[in-house]
Each structure stands twice: as structure tokens, then as C-alpha cells.
Amino acid sequence: MIANNTAEKINQYEQEQQRPFGLRDKIAYLFGDFGNDFSFLFVSSFLLVFCTKVLGINGGVVGTIFMLSKFIDAFTDVGMGRIVDTAKPTKAGKYRPWILRMSFPIAISNALMWMYFIKDWSMTAKIAYIAVTYIVWGSFCYTGINIPYGSMASVISPEAKDRASLSTFRTMGALCAGLAINMIAPMFLYATDKLGNQVVVAERFTIVGIVFSILGLICHLLCYSLSTERVKVDISEKQANAPKQSFFGLMKSLVKNKALVSLILSTTLVLVASTMTTALRSYLFIDYFRNAKAMMLATLVNTAAMAGSSIFASKLAQKYGKKEVGCVGLALATVTLIALYFMRVTNITTYYALMFVNGIGFGIYSMYSWAYLTDVCDYQEMKNGKRDDATVYAIYSFFRKVGQALATGLGGFVLALIGYQSVATVQTAEVINRVYDVNILIPGLIYLAVLLVMLFTFPLNKKVVDEVTLKLKARRENAQ
Template identity: 40%
Template sequence: MSQNSSLKGAETIVTNQEVRKFGMKDKLGYLFGDFGNDFFFILVSSFLMVYYTDVFGISAATVGVLFLVARLWDAVADVTWGRFIDTRKAGKQGKFKPWIFRMSFPLVISGVLMFVHIPGMSDGFYLAYAFITYIVWGTLYSTVNIPYGSMASVITSDSEERTSLSSFRTMGAMLASLIISVTGPLILFVDNKAVADRFTLGAIIFGILSISCYMACYKLSTERVVIPESKEKKSNLSKTVKGLLRNKPLISILIASLMFMMCSMLLGAVNVYLFKDYFNNAAALSFVGFIQTAAVFIAIPLAKPLVRKYGKKETAAVGMLLSSIVYAILFFLPNLTSIQFIIVSAIGMFGYAFFNIVVWAFVTDVIDYHEYLTGLREDGTVYSVYSFARKVGQAIAGGIGGFAIAAVGYDATREVQTQTALNGIHTLATLIPAVIFLLIFIILVFLYPLTKQRSTQLNTDLANKRKN
């Protein structure tokens, strides 16, 4: 078995053949991974509730309970699968890629089964079928998403290249979102009604696209960072837990990511009422979605050169500060028209797009930091802990939008909302994001320790430790 080291000197590669250099194939492969993930993830996020309520006849409250239970279970499944992955040895194709290949087929099949409607069954059958198929799909999603997310840290150890992977991952998610958003309603609904057979057809179409993307991810990506067996240290749960608790970069980025995710969910929920009731222009919502996607695609080519010059932490922090300022300005401009509001908010969207783009590169860095602290290379475990926290946050944050809207006095029975309720909706859509983005900026600047200089030093220190 021959050993080959990268030119950067920061990777230990064990392989039976010469490993090609990191390049566009890896970036496209990683893009296809999240492209495949989000064909079903966004389909489920956007349309599964209406499928359950309108086709299966399940009450919205019961669907909410199902989503809460499933997300909490998914959080446990993430950590369990992450620990399992870290106990496996790397094979010829690497440590993580083989699991994407093996588990993507049952994942896609379970996704299609979620949208299969058997006519003439009882309400109890449909409820049980929904619980079983959704929870099975969520569990299988962990078996693909955890190795996929962990794989970024072994495709390359170079900080700039990891930023590229994070950017391309975001691009894959946005492309899937565009396709589902545009074609989903055309496929799934007839005369504004959810049709069971159309949902099954949509699931099959998106399932074929999803499995194709997973295979492209498997074929195009190459794992390079592999710890030689002779130098691997035995996994120790106690040591792992202590290392995670001492991992300041991980803890701070977890908090920042949770706050960002909850703010995104709040904005998604509140914007519907903002444009429908405050601006009396619900049609503008489609324009908001387009602008948000455009902001990300404009930011993507700028992210790598900015990270190269200033660092991930620094780039994301400035973006958060810009967003905070923009949303604060919007709070003090309550008389803008809907179009004026969208134009100004687009600058804020552009600002927080940078955090969204580099967040997965942050995760690869905290995986390296865990190895530096503990001597254990546990990509799956650290990534799954990050994913666990996000899933718990999603479960808790699921009702934030509805609770916040109710708290400001929104009354669905009123044709026109009170001025107090309208002012409250405007505050939720402007001041609250401004405060949250400012808090994330503070966390990145004062709590997240991996500056550009320290990240470079960490890379060098790890390379030296792996040689000894």
C-alpha cells in the first residue's frame, strides 16, 4: 500500500492508486450531493403537510405532532449513525462515499412511498401509514446526509477549497429549491387542488432526479484525507464527549447556526403575513423568493476570494453586520411600498447569504479542531452533533412563526387586521431579524476563535501531528 501526501502538506492520504488533485469534479460532485438531498427535502418541507391534510385527511395539529416527533427522532438517528460511521474503516472508495451509494436507493424508495395513496382505507390506516413512512424516510435521510456532510472534511483539508465545496453545496440546494418551487405546483396540483396520483408522479420524477444526483456525487467526488490505520486511535466515548464540550469553535458555531436557522424560519412564516396583510400584495412573495435566490448566486462567486483574503469568520461576520443594519433601517421606514421594501431587503439577503454559503466550511474546520483536541478523527460524530442540534432547533422552532403572529394580535377571522397587529408583523419582519443578525455577528467576532490566521495554523499543526 503506497502513501501519497498532498502538496499542501496538510493531508495524509492512503490509497492504492495516485489520487488526482482537488478540482472542479469534486466541486460538482459535492453540488450534486445536496442537489439530490434537497429534491426530496424541499418537496417534503413545502408540500408534505398539504398532502397529509388534503389527501390523507389528517388534521393539521396531528401533522404538527408527527413532524415534532419525527424531527426529534431524526436528531437521535443523526448522532447514532455518525458514531456508527466513525467505527467503520475506510475502504477503496473512502469512508463516506460508499454509504451514499448504498443508502441512497432505499432512501429514494422510502421517499416515493411517502406519497403513495391507497384508496378506500380507514383514517387510522392513513395516520399509521404517514407516521411509519415519514419516520422511516427521515431515518434513511440521516444515513445519506451524515456521510455526505462529513465527506467535505476528507475531500480536502485546504481552507479555501473547503469554502468552494460549501459554496457549491449551497448552489446545489438553491437549484433544487428553484426546480421544486417552479415545477412542483404545476405537477402536484390540478385546479388548485392536491391530487393523490399527481403527488405520486411528482415523487417518482423527483426520486429519479435525486438518485441520479447521488450517483453523480459518488462518481465525481474523491476522498483524500485518510488517517493511516497504524496511527488511528481507538474511539473512546468519554474522550469524545469531553472533546466536544471543550470544542469552543463547535459550540459557538452551533449557537450561531441555530439562531440563523430560527430567524430564517421566522422570516419565512412572517413574510406571508407581511405581504398579504401589511402590504396587501401577496403576489410579491414570489418575487421575494426569486430575489433571495439571486442574492445567493451573486454572493457565491464572491465568497472564495473574500475568504482567501480575509477568512471565513471575517467574511461571514461582515455579512451578518450588513444584514443587521439593513433590517434595522427597514424597521425605521414603515411607510415603504412592498417593492421598495423588497429592494432594500435584497441588500440584507445578500449579506446573510455569505453565512449560508460558508457555514458548511465552518463545520469542516470544527471537525479538524476536534481532532486537534482529542487526537480522534471523528468526522461523522462531530458532523452528526451539529446536525442533531439543527434538528432539535427545527423541532423547537416549528411553532415560532405561528406563536409570534398570534402574540402580536393577528386574527384570521378579521378581513382587515388592526393597526397594532400590522405594526407587530412589521416589527417581526424587521427589528427581530436585525437583533438576531447582530447577535450572530457578536458570536462570530468574539466567541468563534478560528480566525484566518488560526485556521491556517491549525492546518499546519494537524499535519505535523499526523506525521508523528
């Protein structure tokens, strides 16, 4: 009877008598993002290049495939969130088993996308192959592992400070993956012809794709084996048998959360900028700087800047607030990109220097990206009296995928719009200048828009976050 009167015992948990939260859990969570990005970042950075330069598919066609598949992916995110929410926990926990279950499918589906021998197929067959493998990888396999992974932070520890440290290690995992992928991959994927032009080596895409798939599998297995779920969520029989809320019902229930809506808008814009830039960065170095291997050092510079920002970002946030410090970082990133556009640099060292400053600014904002979501979950609990972490994460992930869909598709469309010829070894001077423009100016303007959204619509400044924390603490103490 008590169970029938209790929808969900979220605030009641038991600590497993194994070991306390510690470095092992942080490393496990880092490996989880590392494993995800061995496919996600590699796809984001090089699949457009593979499709246009190896397979000879028009950039606009590739953009259409990416966009349509990403919209499918966005809806499967919400579906996966509902599946995980309603599934009965096992001895291994509620979320960890999905990481084990999906680790092999995502590795296999990622490797299949990079088969160079299909370049000799008909254009229709090549387009169909890329469309099918990309949808299977992104809409099902990647979604199947990313949603449980992202939700798992809430059950590894009930402590806010522990969850904040998991967010930091997740960001560091992404940085490590970016460093490994964007430094190592160009060394193997590109070669220099007799005229000094950067050309792709088709068969190496397959080799690197398989190697990264294996490394991603290892990382996911480490994430599973090293992590522990400590928070136990008991679902009552009444809730388990209750009618499932529709997708649009979920949207309606969350749209009143101003903090969530603002964060979704800002995150969508950031993903449009970062995903499109990732897709087009190779063209900047191949065609504008004519030095594909310089991309490795650019990645190192950017990673060093973002990693360096993590040293003082946490202390600044504790003193001034995450929103306040994050906006300063966004302003710095915006100014450097606008400066790069008007300077139109041709000296790679100058480019590195300004992008280092840009990396510090954007790194400060990025370090808080997942912590913002935690604050939003607290804000949702304060308003509704219910902890909906998985639902909030699923809706948030949905719009992240929409942003990625817009950006990935936009990358291909932009290439077609500026007149980029995929089969040409050398582009015209006009097209080369346009490649520079779209890599620098578009993200700069988007960062400016994100800054305005965060400044004027995101309500969770330091004062509000502190008030929410105190109210929730008092509410939980009174409930005991």
C-alpha cells in the same frame, strides 16, 4: 505491533493513481446536496402546507409531529456517524457506498409522504400516516445518506483549498435546489379561484413529490459515480476492538472546544430562523401578498443575491477573515429585516429589493458555514492531536437537527398561536398582519442573536485560524 500502538493512521494516506482532484469531484459534491434537497427543501417548504391545507390537520398537531420526529432524527444522526466510522471501507471507499445504498430508500420514503388520497381518511389515520412516513424519511433514510455525504468531503482530498471549494459547491447545490423547488413547485401546487384567492391543488402534491424523488435519486447516483475518495484512513485492530464510547462520552470530550460550542449555538439559531421562515413563507405570499406565484420570483431574487455574494466572499475572507466578513454579512441581513418590519411593505417590488440586500448579507455568511466547521476540525486537532472529522460532523449535525426540530415545530405552533385557520380560504386582516410579522421580525431578531454569538464567543478569527494552520503544518512535517 506497530498497528497495536497506533490508534488511527489519519495523517497517512495514499493518492489513487486514477486522476487528480478537479471539477468532476466538485460537480459530484454539488449533485449530492442537490439530491438531498430535492426531498429536504421540498419537505421544509411545503409539507406543513400539505398537512394543513390538503389534509386539514391542525398546525399545532403538525408542529408536534415534526418536533418529536426531529428529535429522534437528531439522535439517529449520531448513531449513523458511529456506524459509518466503524464500518470497514470497501473498494468504493468508506463513505461513497452509503450514498448508493440509501439513494433508493430516501427516494421511496419521500414520495410516500405526499399521497393526497389519504385526505379522505379519518383524522387519526392521517396523523398516524404523516408521523410514520415523516419519521422513516427523516430519522432513517435522510440521516442514512446525509451523514456519509457530509463526512465524505474530508476523504475526497486532503488539501484544505480543495475542501473549501467543495464547501462552496455544496452551497451552490443548495442554492440550485432552492431555486428549482421554490420556483417550479408553486407553479403546479397552487391555483387561483374565481375570487382571486390562492388555493392548493391536492393531487399535484403527489405528482411533484414523485417527480422530485426521481430527480433526487438521479442526483445521488451522479454524486456516487462522479466522486472519488483519495484519503485512506486505516483503523488499527486495537481501535476496532476497543469499547465504543457512549454518546454522552462524546459530548463531554467535545464540549471543551469553545469554537465548536459557539458554532453549534449560532448554527442552531440560524436553522431556527431559516427553517421556520421556509415553513411559513408560503403563507406570506398566499395570505399577505395574495400571490403564490410571486414566491417564484422571490426565490430567484434571493438565489441571485446569494450566488452573487459568492463571487467576492472568498476574496474578502482571504483578506479579512471568514469570521470578520461573515459578521458584516449577518449585520446587513439583520438590518434589512428590521427595516422590512417597520416599513410593513405591501408593494412586492419593494419587498424584492430589500430581500435582495438581505440575500447578499446572509449569502456571505452562508458561504462560510461549512468552512467554519473545517476550521473547527483543525482547532480540535490542534488541541487534542487527533483528527475527529466524522465525530465533530455527527455532533454538529445532531444540533442542526435539534434546531430544525425547534423551528419546524415552532412553525406549526406559530400558525396556531396567531389564530390561523387551516380550512379557511381567507384569513382575517389581523391574522394576515401576524403572518407578515412572524415571517419578518422573528428571523430578524434571531439573526441579531447569531451576530452577537459570532462576535463575542466564536474564537476563530483570521489571526487564530492562521496560527492554527501554521501549527498543524509544523506538527505534520515533524511527524514525517
